[in-house]
Amino acid sequence: MKLWSSYIKELKIASRGFYFYVELFMAIVLLIILLVFVQENPVSKEKEFIYYNVPELIKQIEMHREITAGRMKLTEPVKLTLKAVKFEITDEKTGEALSFYYDEEKIITVDTAEIINPESGKLEKTLFMMENKEDLMRAALSEKSMGAEIRTDLSGTVYFTYYLQGYETERMVNLLYIISDNSSDRLLQQIEQQNIRTLSDEEILNNRQNLLPLFIVFTGSLMGFFIVMAYIFLDKDEGVIKAYAVTPSSLWTYLLSKIGIIVTTVVISASIITLPVMGLSINYFPFYVFLILTNFTFAALGLLIASFYDSIDKAFGVLYLVMIILMIPVFPYIIPSFDPVILRFFPTYSILNGFRDILLNKDMTYVWIYSLVYLISGFLLLLIAKYRFKKTLTV
Amino acid sequence: MIKVEGLCHSYTNDDHYAVRDVSFEVEKGEIFGFLGPSGAGKSTTQGILTGLLPLQKGHVVVAGYDIRKVDNKRFNKIGVSFEQSNVYSKLTARENLEFYARLFDVETRAPEELLQLVGLSGKENDRAGTFSKGMKHRLTFARSMLNNPELWFLDEPTTGLDPAIAATIKEIIRDQKDKGVTTFLTTHNMYIADELCDRVAFIIDGEIKLIDTPKNLKLQYGKKLVDIEYFKGDKLFKETLKTIDENDLMRLAEITRNYQISTMHTKEATLEEIFIQVTGRGLA
Numbered sequence: 001m002k003l004w005s006s007y008i009k010e011l012k013i014a015s016r017g018f019y020f021y022v023e024l025f026m027a028i029v030l031l032i033i034l035l036v037f038v039q040e041n042p043v044s045k046e047k048e049f050i051y052y053n054v055p056e057l058i059k060q061i062e063m064h065r066e067i068t069a070g071r072m073k074l075t076e077p078v079k080l081t082l083k084a085v086k087f088e089i090t091d092e093k094t095g096e097a098l099s100f101y102y103d104e105e106k107i108i109t110v111d112t113a114e115i116i117n118p119e120s121g122k123l124e125k126t127l128f129m130m131e132n133k134e135d136l137m138r139a140a141l142s143e144k145s146m147g148a149e150i151r152t153d154l155s156g157t158v159y160f161t162y163y164l165q166g167y168e169t170e171r172m173v174n175l176l177y178i179i180s181d182n183s184s185d186r187l188l189q190q191i192e193q194q195n196i197r198t199l200s201d202e203e204i205l206n207n208r209q210n211l212l213p214l215f216i217v218f219t220g221s222l223m224g225f226f227i228v229m230a231y232i233f234l235d236k237d238e239g240v241i242k243a244y245a246v247t248p249s250s251l252w253t254y255l256l257s258k259i260g261i262i263v264t265t266v267v268i269s270a271s272i273i274t275l276p277v278m279g280l281s282i283n284y285f286p287f288y289v290f291l292i293l294t295n296f297t298f299a300a301l302g303l304l305i306a307s308f309y310d311s312i313d314k315a316f317g318v319l320y321l322v323m324i325i326l327m328i329p330v331f332p333y334i335i336p337s338f339d340p341v342i343l344r345f346f347p348t349y350s351i352l353n354g355f356r357d358i359l360l361n362k363d364m365t366y367v368w369i370y371s372l373v374y375l376i377s378g379f380l381l382l383l384i385a386k387y388r389f390k391k392t393l394t395v
Numbered sequence: 396m397i398k399v400e401g402l403c404h405s406y407t408n409d410d411h412y413a414v415r416d417v418s419f420e421v422e423k424g425e426i427f428g429f430l431g432p433s434g435a436g437k438s439t440t441q442g443i444l445t446g447l448l449p450l451q452k453g454h455v456v457v458a459g460y461d462i463r464k465v466d467n468k469r470f471n472k473i474g475v476s477f478e479q480s481n482v483y484s485k486l487t488a489r490e491n492l493e494f495y496a497r498l499f500d501v502e503t504r505a506p507e508e509l510l511q512l513v514g515l516s517g518k519e520n521d522r523a524g525t526f527s528k529g530m531k532h533r534l535t536f537a538r539s540m541l542n543n544p545e546l547w548f549l550d551e552p553t554t555g556l557d558p559a560i561a562a563t564i565k566e567i568i569r570d571q572k573d574k575g576v577t578t579f580l581t582t583h584n585m586y587i588a589d590e591l592c593d594r595v596a597f598i599i600d601g602e603i604k605l606i607d608t609p610k611n612l613k614l615q616y617g618k619k620l621v622d623i624e625y626f627k628g629d630k631l632f633k634e635t636l637k638t639i640d641e642n643d644l645m646r647l648a649e650i651t652r653n654y655q656i657s658t659m660h661t662k663e664a665t666l667e668e669i670f671i672q673v674t675g676r677g678l679a
Binding site: 009240242248 | 445446447449467468469470471473475477479480481482483484485486490494495497498499500522535538
């Protein structure tokens with residue numbers, strides 16, 4: 001009863017305050033961005049740099065075949081600026097490292113072509129056909145893209161040399177081996193070693209849906225974490241926390257009512273974003289369970305941090321630091337080829353992947369395991385926050 | 396109702412005590428004044444008694460509860476009015492009182508009745524954020540009476556109030572005393588202490604200098620005085636003379652004989668003057 005009264009009081013205060021509407025406004029803005037500015041299947045901006053180290057005739061025949069099949073379309077040459085740069089390339093097979101140093105910027109004109117999906121007719125990537133290996137390496141480095149050298153021997157066997165950035169996943173490197181290695185023995189060996197995932201049967205999210213987990217984490221976990229701190233500091237500023245402390249109501253009631261209002265706000269804002277995009281295509285039970293438990297944890301973390309400070313100004317440093325740390329797993333989510341193992345230990349990493357699994361209607365084991373992890377961590381954080389609050393109440 | 400023995404408190408957890416070896420008892424139904432200047436240790440003592448500050452050293456029993464043993468139920472018997480108003484500014488006056496009323500396990504008073512008592516009738520549905528400082532203070536005061544407390548902690552209850560409202564608040568405190576409520580009154584206002592308190596304690600630099608009734612203090616330390624204004628030629632002069640001092644009495648006779656008296660009246664030493672006399676310090 002006391003918890004319910006406290007929750008209703010928090011709801012009244014929130015609905016008459018600023019932060020509640022900031023969160024809802026943010027959700028509406030993000031929804032508008034998703035629906036208006038994010039195309040479901042956008043035009044690809046992927047670039048690939050290729051150096052055909054083959055006789056010109058073979059190159060022309062190969063390109064003609066692709067153009068005739070509707071897989072390639074030649075486009076206007078473009079100017080590329082290759083910066084002055086120093087880098088090192090390591091051969092993955094031999095381990096041999098070569099250093100390169102270019103002390104002058106260079107502007108070159110490059111032939112380009114668009115690689116088209118013959119079924120959908122949509123652009124998959126833009127091909128830049130480089131004139132030599134050095135330009136290929138410099139361009140790939142400058143544009144942070146993959147470069148490939150294609151060459152043949154006298155028997156006509158095609159060989160590929162890929163120039164990667166160094167942070168690509170092992171899975172991607174193996175995939176390149178499989179795609180480009182002509183040796184059947186090697187291929188069989190690779191197949192035995194690989195955990196093959198059947199991509200064709202797997203549902204994929206369109207671009208708009210793929211952004212949803214990011215927006216949910218932003219309006220949910222991160223905003224919830226920030227707003228719960230703001231609520232605590234408002235209470236400290238008004239001194240009502242002391243008035244609460246001299247009633248028979250427990251500190252648990254106070255803290256849980258704060259978490260309750262945050263979770264309510266997050267459920268509303270996440271629904272505003274998710275329902276119009278996903279409709280009824282997903283199972284909302286695990287969605288809301290996961291949403292509530294992850295936000296419970298982040299709200300508890302916000303409470304814990306707030307217990308160390310008496311004003312939001314003093315807490316801003318820590319607040320920003322935590323928010324930046326929590327935002328880092330956004331990168332492997334957006335750029336799957338960048339996936340350092342350490343980022344898997346960041347909480348937002350599992351939240352993003354959990355929501356993606358839910359949106360993909362995948363097996364929910366991952367989601368339930370992490371729901372339990374967040375329930376336990378949230379409770380532990382709340383326990384410490386309660387202990388801290390008890391210590392830091394002052395006259 | 397309150398028993399304090401050897402209470403010490405340090406904010407820095409060392410020998411720099413904000414409160415040092417404080418001991419006193421407050422009887423049931425008594426209004427006990429805790430008097431001292433800012434920083435004397437009044438709020439620290441009240442903070443410990445109300446559980447807002449941890450008990451570091453000493454023994455404290457409040458409303459029958461040993462405060463070392465945490466039990467929030469004791470707040471069903473206790474009311475606390477803070478010096479700094481602390482109400483939810485986004486809630487109305489009624490919502491503020493209704494919310495806190497639901498936190499108690501005992502029967503509570505109707506918000507409207509309390510608002511009327513402190514002169515906030517007609518403001519029930521106004522948000523506390525729109526209230527003046529004095530109105531917020533009255534709302535905080537009204538909140539402290541919600542649970543019909545047996546023990547009432549009042550911290551500067553008339554600060555910032557106009558004289559008419561301050562008189563109403565003092566009347567309420569007297570009424571509560573008549574009903575048997577014990578009041579622990581923290582203030583640096585000696586006039587309100589003089590008017591209301593059965594006993595007062597003078598605290599300075601964290602130590603209690605003396606505890607007694609205002610009447611006894613005046614008998615022990617007070618001296619009857621005469622303020623006299625007289626004309627000497629065209630100029631007006633003013634003197635304060637003690638009625639128990641032979642020289643002053645002779646001087647008084649001389650003035651009345653030789654000069655034209657403008658005003659003359661007797662007065663008692665105030666509690667503030669006694670405080671200064673006992674502690675050697677003012678209350679500012």
